[in-house]
Amino acid sequence: xxxxxKENKKMLLVNKINWALGILLLAITLLGLFRKPFCLETTIxxxxxxxxxxxxxxxxxxRITADLEGKIIADERSRRAFERAGFFTFFLLIASLxxxxxxxxxxxxxxxxxxxxxxxxxxxxxxxxxxxxxLDKKGEV
Amino acid sequence: xxxxxxxxxxxxxxTQEELANKVGVRRETIVFLEKxxxxxxxxxxxxxxxxxxxxxxxxxxxxx
Numbered sequence: 001x002x003x004x005x006k007e008n009k010k011m012l013l014v015n016k017i018n019w020a021l022g023i024l025l026l027a028i029t030l031l032g033l034f035r036k037p038f039c040l041e042t043t044i045x046x047x048x049x050x051x052x053x054x055x056x057x058x059x060x061x062x063r064i065t066a067d068l069e070g071k072i073i074a075d076e077r078s079r080r081a082f083e084r085a086g087f088f089t090f091f092l093l094i095a096s097l098x099x100x101x102x103x104x105x106x107x108x109x110x111x112x113x114x115x116x117x118x119x120x121x122x123x124x125x126x127x128x129x130x131x132x133x134x135l136d137k138k139g140e141v
Numbered sequence: 142x143x144x145x146x147x148x149x150x151x152x153x154x155x156t157q158e159e160l161a162n163k164v165g166v167r168r169e170t171i172v173f174l175e176k177x178x179x180x181x182x183x184x185x186x187x188x189x190x191x192x193x194x195x196x197x198x199x200x201x202x203x204x205x
Contacts, residue, residue, distance in 0.1 A: 075166035076182055077173065139173035 011064055018057035025050030044118045052125060078136045085132035093124050142177045143202040149193040164188040 029046040032039060066073045074082075097120065104111045150160055157171045164185060173179035174189075181189070181201075190197045 072161075072165060072167050075170055076185060077166065077170045077179060139169070139176075139178045 008064065008068065012061070015057055015061050015064065018053055018060070022050050022052075022054030022057055025053065041118070048118060048122055048125075077139070081135035082128075082132040084135055085128050088131050089124050089128040092127055093120060096120060096123070142180060142204065144174055144177055145195075145200050145202070146171070146189065146193070147175045149195060149200065153193060155192075160189070160192060163192045 025046050029043055029050060032043045032046060063073050100111060103109060146160075150157070155163075157168050157175075161168045161171045165188070166185065170179065170181075170185075174181060186197045186201060190200055193200060
């Protein structure tokens with residue numbers, strides 16, 4: 001593959017846009033820290049989305065450049081492992097929402113879902129990466 | 142699933158790394174294929190068969 005390939009140029013452009021979006025979100029978070037009244041939900045969401053987009057843009061760029069140099073970071077097995085991890089994480093998300101929803105309605109826990117969504121999002125992204133890594137190392141996918 | 146990758150690889154004096162590079166996967170994938178722990182895609186099976194000058198049926202033996 002050559003670096004001038006049209007497809008690679010497009011991918012690198014999308015990557016730069018993602019990177020810029022991530023940095024923009026993190027900048028919004030910084031501004032939000034000094035805003036009064038302080039809004040915890042918006043700050044947490046911006047931090048998480050910003051860092052998630054930035055990290056994924058960085059990893060994607062690393063993958064594209066390695067691909068251009070002829071190295072292989074992600075082959076069909078690791079891609080399949082991460083797809084399967086996404087499948088497991090989706091069920092984990094559904095299960096955690098169901099359990100928390102039922103517990104909330106039965107025991108009147110008064111869960112604040114605007115914050116819970118952030119926690120669930122964080123747990124899902126974290127478990128997706130962990131399960132993906134585990135399945136990749138295990139090999140049977 | 143059993144495979145004859147190891148045997149054919151030895152015949153052509155190829156290391157796992159070399160075979161992995163020729164078919165465009167990581168070395169770990171070849172390790173799991175040789176152990177019979179991973180079911181490859183049709184494309185990967187075809188590529189391996191091509192590199193090892195064999196057919197897919199000769200390399201991958203499915204136990205029913």
